[in-house]
Amino acid sequence: MREAYRASLLHCLADPGEEAESSALEYFEDGLLIVEDGVVVEAGDAPTLLAQLSDDTAVTDFSGKIIVPGFIDCHVHFPQLDIIASYGEQLLDWLNRYAYPAEARFADEIYAREIANVFLNELLRNGTTTALVFGTVHAHSADAILEAAESRGMRLIAGKVLMDINCPDELQDTPESAYADSKALIERWHGKDRLGYAITPRFALTSSEEQLAAAGRLANEYPDVWIHTHLAENKAEVEEIARQFPGSRSYLDVYDQFGLLRERSVFAHCLHMDDEDRSCMAAKGGAAAFCPTSNLFLGSGLFNLRAMRAANVRVGLGTDVGGGTSLSLLRTASEAYKVLHLQNQALPATRALYLATLGAAEALYLDDKVGNFEPGKEADFVVLDPAGSSLSERRTRVAASIEEALFAITMLADDRHVAATYIAGTRSVIR
Ligand code: GUN
Ligand code: ZN
Numbered sequence: 262m263r264e265a266y267r268a269s270l271l272h273c274l275a276d277p278g279e280e281a282e283s284s285a286l287e288y289f290e291d292g293l294l295i296v297e298d299g300v301v302v303e304a305g306d307a308p309t310l311l312a313q314l315s316d317d318t319a320v321t322d323f324s325g326k327i328i329v330p331g332f333i334d335c336h337v338h339f340p341q342l343d344i345i346a347s348y349g350e351q352l353l354d355w356l357n358r359y360a361y362p363a364e365a366r367f368a369d370e371i372y373a374r375e376i377a378n379v380f381l382n383e384l385l386r387n388g389t390t391t392a393l394v395f396g397t398v399h400a401h402s403a404d405a406i407l408e409a410a411e412s413r414g415m416r417l418i419a420g421k422v423l424m425d426i427n428c429p430d431e432l433q434d435t436p437e438s439a440y441a442d443s444k445a446l447i448e449r450w451h452g453k454d455r456l457g458y459a460i461t462p463r464f465a466l467t468s469s470e471e472q473l474a475a476a477g478r479l480a481n482e483y484p485d486v487w488i489h490t491h492l493a494e495n496k497a498e499v500e501e502i503a504r505q506f507p508g509s510r511s512y513l514d515v516y517d518q519f520g521l522l523r524e525r526s527v528f529a530h531c532l533h534m535d536d537e538d539r540s541c542m543a544a545k546g547g548a549a550a551f552c553p554t555s556n557l558f559l560g561s562g563l564f565n566l567r568a569m570r571a572a573n574v575r576v577g578l579g580t581d582v583g584g585g586t587s588l589s590l591l592r593t594a595s596e597a598y599k600v601l602h603l604q605n606q607a608l609p610a611t612r613a614l615y616l617a618t619l620g621a622a623e624a625l626y627l628d629d630k631v632g633n634f635e636p637g638k639e640a641d642f643v644v645l646d647p648a649g650s651s652l653s654e655r656r657t658r659v660a661a662s663i664e665e666a667l668f669a670i671t672m673l674a675d676d677r678h679v680a681a682t683y684i685a686g687t688r689s690v691i692r
Contacts, residue, residue, distance in 0.1 A: 331390025577621030
């Protein structure tokens with residue numbers, strides 16, 4: 262069935278860059294998005310398209326609102342939902358004090374399912390339609406989040422965490438069980454409906470060389486499965502890696518040596534890297550998840566977007582909850598603006614939108630399916646409400662352009678600014 266949505270429409274065709282290139286964008290102030298069977302038919306000017314529309318096409322009127330593509334979160338931990346906003350500590354102490362105890366609770370399968378459902382409701386409330394998600398070491402954590410995504414029709418990628426050293430005993434697997442469990446999960450989930458699987462070594466500090474090698478073997482056997490891990494987030498972590506892997510040129514090189522750097526590898530953070538790492542990551546098709554709320558909250562450092570994009574590294578935004586402090590990619594984008602401002606780098610609102618939509622889709626190699634409103638793409642979209650708060654209503658009323666309005670919404674936004682979230686053309690009901 263054909264349906265249409267009338268509102269201002271904005272989407273990216275490419276990276277607008279620091280200069281906010283207008284050729285990278287398409288904007289229709291009075292726009293119409295036409296959807297059929299969950300797929301975009303056309304996005305264009307409402308008066309023109311309405312004149313051609315057959316009488317039986319239902320038109321939903323969102324005039325005064327802005328429709329943008331569904332947001333894509335390139336890095337988030339669903340088991341850490343309940344430790345969001347936990348006081349103090351940088352990465353390694355934060356893991357021991359908060360993250361590991363929270364993840365240990367996921368030994369309980371029923372609890373894992375409950376949190377998976379709450380987590381996806383929160384994503385949808387914030388306009389996030391796709392995410393690359395860490396589970397816990399327990400295989401059933403991946404089942405829980407993928408089942409919950411399947412029941413909502415979401416495009417989502419997740420994986421069970423691999424960790425066999427330097428962490429609490431109760432959270433350890435082994436190289437053999439990591440390989441066997443991940444393989445079974447790949448066979449069960451990868452490519453089913455809109456779901457994908459990610460081989461998920463937590464980070465090089467918590468995997469033995471045998472386990473990293475097993476992960477690399479699996480990555481080689483399943484070239485279209487994702488690889489999802491952390492890289493160069495915290496100075497103490499980077500120093501520890503240098504001690505643990507004295508033969509590697511850099512932290513990235515550790516992953517590369519074990520066959521974990523390739524297309525569809527996604528590395529969260531990427532703060533403490535050099536130009537050689539950046540060119541290597543770009544050449545091999547790896548991607549970086551820029552997680553500004555986490556990087557500020559855990560005192561980790563500042564992401565260098567200009568250097569990453571100059572090297573042609575694929576970059577998308579990640580919330581990194583529970584190290585990150587919000588599941589909203591709009592709030593995440595507002596912190597990205599500040600992180601870049603501190604480094605004299607610009608982040609126009611349209612580029613922030615790119616990093617949360619098409620850029621993220623490119624980072625995940627999903628840009629043939631989602632990320633903008635090109636005909637044939639899956640109709641995941643968000644209806645933004647400029648009047649979501651009284652303050653943003655006042656501020657956007659005096660905005661002279663869509664760029665100015667979008668910037669103000671991004672800086673002021675929370676989930677009140679998401680009026681509706683559509684998954685493959687269906688309005689999602691928060692359960
Ligand atoms: N590095 C290894 N594990 C984690 C984690 O759970 N969160 C963050 N932010 N960094 C990590
Ligand atoms: Zn993380």
